[in-house]
Amino acid sequence: MSLNELSEKVELTLSNLSILKTGKAKAIRFSTLEAICKALDCQPADILEYVPGKM
């Protein structure tokens, strides 16, 4: 799925998706997480990863 398609499905702008993709985001709303999980048919754990010592 391309970024354009995903941005249409989850109703996020491309710049916000880019912030998420590059790891610059400081926080993510539950509504955004829900929309992404719905669009990709996955669980939050599938797209989130804990890396020790990285903020």
Add this chain to the structure above:
Amino acid sequence: MMSKTNNFVFIVLHIIAWLIFVGLSVEAGGYVVNFFFSVYKPELIPNLYQKLDLTNLYSNSPLAFFGLYGFILFVSILKACLFYTVVILMHKINMEKPFSSLVASKISRISVITVTIGLMSYIALQISKNLSHHGLETGAIHEIWADSKAFILMGAVIYIIATIFKKGVELQNENDLTV
């Protein structure tokens, strides 16, 4: 979104800031001219800006004269710089998204300049009072620094606003990076 009244007030404030900046620049220039005439052509002083005549002080104590004129020039130039910063701030500020690091740094600079003006004016006022007490004629010089305490108070208030503004910038950045 700014209301029409706010927009109008903002434009008026911008114009007033420009006028004050021009006025203070003229004042600072006037003092510079006065200074050179005091040293080289003292007889023309009564025709000059504010008729600030310190020629007696110059003949009695050149050190006190240059010291006090140094304070006068420093404070008047700093006042012009202060309003230049205000003008730039009002020019650069985006009222849709006011919490930017540029605006925060300008407000911090305004607070520093204001406190410096206040402290310098207060020190200069005390020195000139001390000189008068010791019999040196300082003329109407006290009036120039009459507003020192107001500047210190204003600088302190602006410093508090600048500190709050910095926190606002952090919150704005966090909000921008929340998706």
